Amino acid sequence: MITVVAAIIRQDNTILLTRRKQGQWLAGYWEFPGSKLEDVETLQACLEREIHEELRLTVQAGDVVSTNIHTYDHATIRLVALETTIKEGSPVLTVHDDMAWVPVSRLLNYQLAPADIPVAQMLADR
Ligand SMILES: Nc1nc2c([nH]c(=O)n2[C@H]2C[C@H](O)[C@@H](COP(=O)(O)OP(=O)(O)OP(=O)(O)O)O2)c(=O)[nH]1
Structure with missing residues (x-):
């Protein structure tokens, strides 16, 4: 299983x-920025590196x-969301084609990657 x-x-x-x-798998879907976990790095180190690469933001990743777990046609992923502070x-967009700062109550109005829907639901219910 892939950890994202x-x-x-x-x-x-x-x-x-x-x-x-466009051209990517799940093109046009909105997501929480991040990446597949590589090798033996920690979740936090992976996320901090990727967010810098993808958005040129220096962040501190915190708690889970x-x-x-979500099964797509081509793969099953474990999606781990971390509280992250700028x-x-x-x-700055480098790999995505749009971004939005969205109130928690409106996250589910976006066409989210299917694996992200329970995360948005959980955030909205809190
Ligand atoms: N970064 C990110 N990926 C997500 C989310 N939800 C979700 O289903 N995914 C999927 C999309 C990708 O297949 C995979 C993350 O891989 P990645 O961010 O390294 O993206 P990638 O385009 O290189 O991946 P891929 O096309 O090779 O599948 O997880 C999410 O909230 N954030």
């Missing part, structure tokens, strides 16, 4: 969503917010 680490980045009562580019910078 995703960042819950908050600012002013909103959370950052990014949209997957949720873990859920230390420096503003997001």
Whole structure:
């Protein structure tokens, strides 16, 4: 099973969503930015590196917010969402084609990657 680490980045009562580019798998779907976990690195180190690569943001990844398993046609992923704080910078798109700062209560209005729906639901219910 593939582990995917995703960042819950908050600012002013909103959370950052990014949209997957055309040509990618799940193109057009919104997600919490992040990446597959590689080798033996920690969840936090992976996320901090990837968020810097993808969004040019320096962040500190913290606690696990949720873990859920989702089976797509081509793979089963374990999606681990981490509470993440911006230390420096503003997001710049490099691999996504759009971003949005979204109030928690509106996350489910976006076309989320299916694995992200329970995460958004959980955040909204809190
Ligand atoms: N980053 C991220 N990926 C997610 C989320 N939800 C979800 O189903 N995914 C899926 C999409 C990707 O297949 C995989 C993450 O891989 P990745 O971010 O390294 O993306 P990638 O485009 O290189 O992946 P892939 O096309 O090779 O599948 O997990 C999410 O919230 N964040």
